[in-house]
């Protein structure tokens with residue numbers, strides 16, 4: 085009997101024993117094409133010699149030193165590198181161990197900033213209904229996914245949720261993408277005014293929505309308008325790039341493509357590429373300086389913040405992306421993946437939408453293309469597709485999300501940046517087979 089507390093208690097799992105490029109290998113020798121990098125983690129694939137060597141090298145020098153006493157060379161170098169690549173205005177980096185720690189830190193930093201500027205009445209956080217920001221209680225409160233939140237609701241702080249920017253379902257007939265983007269952003273201003281602008285602390289959003297929606301990009305102009313609204317009312321803008329950042333969409337920060345800078349950005353997943361658990365919260369000089377001049381102490385922290393071996397992994401991942409021109413791969417192979425998905429599913433009666441940026445792609449499954457009606461949640465389609473694909477040797481990320489109160493199914497794809505053309509074809513063929521087998525047996 086296994087004593088590991090697994091994610092799904094009722095299901096024995098294969099034992100992973102190896103990884104090679106885009107494949108994971110289990111103890112029976114079966115190979116799985118990693119079409120989602122776990123959940124958008126393994127951006128370099130498995131067994132990357134450069135990152136492994138960098139981590140080993142750091143462990144040989146020093147494995148751990150508490151950040152209450154020391155900084156370290158890899159932490160300093162990683163922070164410099166992130167700031168050099170980040171949207172303008174982000175000046176400081178707080179290294180953590182994952183995505184939930186990054187968003188939790190961001191929410192607490194926003195609150196402490198206003199306490200230290202003498203505006204403690206700013207306490208409201210606004211987020212979006214179709215979002216996921218992590219599973220710790222603050223991050224979970226910010227997320228809008230009802231299924232993830234439901235049983236923990238009594239433990240969660242109050243957060244306002246506005247509509248997502250979700251053109252497939254919320255853009256009206258005859259409305260341009262730009263007009264829709266402005267209308268969607270307007271909800272933020274309406275909510276700020278409803279709460280009382282002087283009580284609002286921050287707005288948090290994923291630039292390209294991942295787990296809860298399946299790679300939904302924003303409408304053109306949406307985030308520019310969001311930035312304007314935040315500035316008008318002195319509200320901090322937190323962008324959660326935990327899934328879509330670190331090159332996944334074709335630029336190191338996804339928000340570069342929307343032409344804005346946040347006040348706080350969160351990254352994780354692809355930063356360590358699975359070689360070490362690491363995330364980062366980046367913040368503006370103004371926020372940092374306010375605290376530095378004030379209390380001088382961010383009232384937060386976890387034992388492993390700034391871990392040297394994790395920072396060494398992050399640094400080696402960013403070097404690999406730059407030295408090997410992997411952002412170019414993401415753009416070119418992302419276009420190939422998009423084309424392959426459109427060829428396979430463009431006319432599929434149960435695929436309503438194909439979307440995404442770079443190597444961050446999603447398809448949305450519908451019972452009826454004309455009405456966009458989702459499948460009955462009782463069918464548990466997402467879980468069945470995940471199992472069928474896995475059986476066939478494909479790791480992908482099907483999920484159910486909430487669509488205006490209704491549950492719907494999508495599949496998220498986030499393969500390694502090194503995926504090649506034949507692997508893209510194999511991925512799409514296995515996904516197609518799994519979807520057709522499941523829908524054929526279920527409906």
Ligand code: PLP
Nearest residue numbers: 182183184216217218294326327
């Ligand atoms: N934010 C986003 C956008 C995510 O997709 C996730 C994880 O899927 C998180 C935060 C939480 O990250 P972690 O699971 O590393 O805590």
